[in-house]
Amino acid sequence: MTDTVAIVLAAIIGLAIGSFLNVVIARVPIGESIVKPPSHCPKCGTVLRLYDNIPVLSWLVLGRKCRICRATISAQYPLVETGTAVLFALVAWRVGAHADLPALLVAAAAFVALSAIDLQTKRLPDLVVFPSLAMTAAGLVVAAAIDDRFDDLGRAGIGVAVGFGVLLVIHVAKPNGMGFGDVKLAALCGLVLGWFGLADLAVGLYAGFVLGAAVGVALMVVGRVRRGVTIPFGPFLAAGTMITILALGSWADWLRDLYA
Ligand SMILES: [Zn+2]
Known part of the structure; x- marks a missing residue:
């Protein structure tokens, strides 16, 4: 194909x-x-x-x-x-x-559904998060076996631990600002970002915070939300991840071609 x-x-x-x-x-x-x-x-x-x-x-x-x-x-x-x-x-x-396409499409679909649900209900249901995490992980294991990408699979594993760990620390420090649903979603983000590389992992998670902060401030300025009101963070985590995997790799490839 x-x-x-x-x-x-x-x-x-x-x-x-x-x-x-x-x-x-x-x-x-x-x-x-x-x-x-x-x-x-x-x-x-x-x-x-x-x-x-x-x-x-x-x-x-x-x-x-x-x-x-x-x-x-x-x-x-x-x-x-x-x-x-x-x-x-x-x-x-x-x-x-390539063999990793199905797994990444599953993750993309999960990001769409979870963003919409989070915006409407401020919840990230386990019933969507866990099957998405399991299917994406299984798909990446298959892709690693087919294309011999076990190094990438290892980094995807690191991504799960980092995504889950970083958000867990923030959740424990500030339970009102960040729900436990965000922590579980960050594991899925980390899985996908880690598959692309550790740079993607760092940039992608950080991008979620930057996007969330930027939109939060903008909404406060235009008076749509009051200070102290929490806005759902899931859509920003998901967007940061998708933008990073779609854009960062292309930039890296472009730079590599430029200097090759
Ligand atoms: Zn009708």
């Missing part, structure tokens, strides 16, 4: 996974099953037919409304779907058609 094929495939799979993430985002925080009942209108409960459940397209064709009760369907649905597709395509562009 060429890299271009991988990027296109990743985008298409991303649309479908984004559709699934919408279900996870809506149901996991309220303790509903993600399998049953099938996708339905949140207002009237009408079960969606297959052609009403096509990512983005159905939302546009139906005029952003439920076919039966005409209730407005939130723009969050197509946003999560397109966002996941774009993120998947970017990850495929970054790593190419």
Whole structure:
């Protein structure tokens, strides 16, 4: 498979996974099953037919409304779907058609779902964090075996310990500022960042804090949040990680090519 094929495939799979993430985002925080009942209108409960459940397209064709009760369907649905597709395509562009791609796509999907849930509920459910961590780790073990990348796997292990450890210290020192959910999410961030390298690990975790502080200050300045009110930190950890793995490696490669 060429890299271009991988990027296109990743985008298409991303649309479908984004559709699934919408279900996870809506149901996991309220303790509903993600399998049953099938996708339905949140207002009237009408079960969606297959052609009403096509990512983005159905939302546009139906005029952003439920076919039966005409209730407005939130723009969050197509946003999560397109966002996941774009993120998947970017990850495929970054790593190419290699064995570690599936594991990294799982992590990217987890970051989308957890960011949305954290923004809405200020929680990072174990039901999403733990399976994501397990699937990403298993995928990286397989990739290490296929491509003989056990050094990278070792660094990924270091990443888990560092991510979890650093955030745990902050959580213990300041339990109100940082929840234990953030500590567990940082383990997933560390796993992915460590796989790319120790520089990525340091920059990626730090980027989460910089992004969080910058947005926190900006929100205070425009008066959207009061001093002392906590804003969810999960989305910043996730964004710092994704931006770092997408950007830092490319810069490093670019510099290497420049001086090679
Ligand atoms: Zn309806």
